[in-house]
Amino acid sequence: MSHSTITGRILTSKGWLDGALHVMPNGQIGEVTGSAPASEGAQRYVLPGFIDVHVHGGGGVDIMQGGATVTDVARLHVQFGTTSLLATTMTAPMAEIQTVLKHIQVNTQVRPTGSARVLGVHLEGPYINPSKLGAQPAHAKRAFIQEVDALCDLVDIRLVTIAPELEGHLDMVEHLSRKGVRVQIGHTLGSYEDGVKALEKGASGFTHLFNAMTPLKHREPGMVGAAMAHAEYSEIIPDLLHVHPGAIRCAHRAIPRLFCVTDSTAAAGMPDGEYKLGSQVVNKCLGGVRLADGTLAGSTLTMDQALRNLVSIGMSLEEASNMLSLFPADYLGLADRGRLETGAWADVVVLDAHLKIVEVYVEGERIEFTHVPRS
Known part of the structure; x- marks a missing residue:
C-alpha cells in the first residue's frame, strides 16, 4: 500500500x-x-470511520445464514462508512449458533479487500427473557458458564446481551466481565433494581436502549431508568422509528457516552420486500422492517444515515461523530480506532x-x- x-x-x-x-x-x-x-x-x-457493534445483516443476506455471509455483510456496510463492526447473532438453537460462530471465525481471520473489519461477535441471544423476545425467535434460554465459555472458545465474542433477572444471570454477568467480555442488558423484563445489580456485577451497557426493556415510569423506573440514572455507555438505534427524537435527546443528556448502532438486517441497502432475520421472514416497507404482526424487527439503517439523523435532531457533527466512532471504540477498548491521530x-x-x-x-x-x- x-x-x-x-x-x-x-x-x-x-x-x-x-x-x-x-x-x-x-x-x-x-x-x-x-x-x-x-x-x-x-x-x-x-471523520473517523464508523464502528457498529450491532449488525445482523445487509445487502440481502443475514449473518445467521452462515457460510461467507459475514463478509458479504461487511462489504455492504463499508459502502456506508462502517469501517469496523461486530457480527451479531440471533436467538436460535444452540447447534445453529455454534455452526454460525465457526463460520464467522473462519471468514474473519483475514480482512478481505473492500470490506469493513469484523472485530468479533455480539451474541445477542439466546440468554434473554423469553417473555421479551422483541423480534427474536422463541429459543431463549438460561445461560450456564460452561456453555458460554465453550462459545467464547469458538470465536472472539466481544459483547453478550443478557437479561439479568433470570436465574443465575447475575453470576454470568460477573463471570463474563472478569473474562473481558462486555455485557449488555437487553431483551429484559427486569426492574430498575435488577439493572443496578447487573451494573454492580460488571454489566457495562444496554442493548438498543428503550426497545425490548421495561420503560421509565416515575414510580417504577424500570430498566430504562437504570440506564438513565447509572449508565456510562448504551446503544441506541437512531433510525427515528425505534426511538422518538425527543427520547434520543433525553438519553443523550443522561448517558455520557451514548453510542449508535444500526441493528441492521438483510434488508439494509435493499428495496422493499421480504428478507430473512435469523429463522424468521421480515418485510421491508416504508423505511422499516417488521414481522407479520407489525413488530419492528431490526432496521434498514446505515451508519451514514444515522449520522445525518442525529444532526437533523439538533446534535453537532462532532457530537454525532463521537456517538458513531469514538464512544463505541472506547467501549470496546480500542485505542487505535474511532479517532484520527x-x-x-x-x-x-x-x-x-x-x-x-x-x-x-x-x-x-x-x-x-x-x-x-x-x-
Missing part, C-alpha cells in the same frame, strides 16, 4: 483542523497537519457538505463503491 493523503476539514481529538491526514503504507495514520478552521462551513468533512488505523470517512459519503478508507485501503444505495 502506498502513502496517501486525505484532505478536508478533519475531526481530531483536539477539535477541527483544515488540513491533511497522511496515511502510511502500513495502513496507519502518520500525522495530521493543518490549522484551525477560518469559517463555519466546509466542502469536505473527514498518529498511530491509529486509517479508518476514515469523507463526507461532502450535505454529509453524504464521498470516500471511505479501512486500514488505509480506499474502498471502491460497488453498491447503489436504495431507500
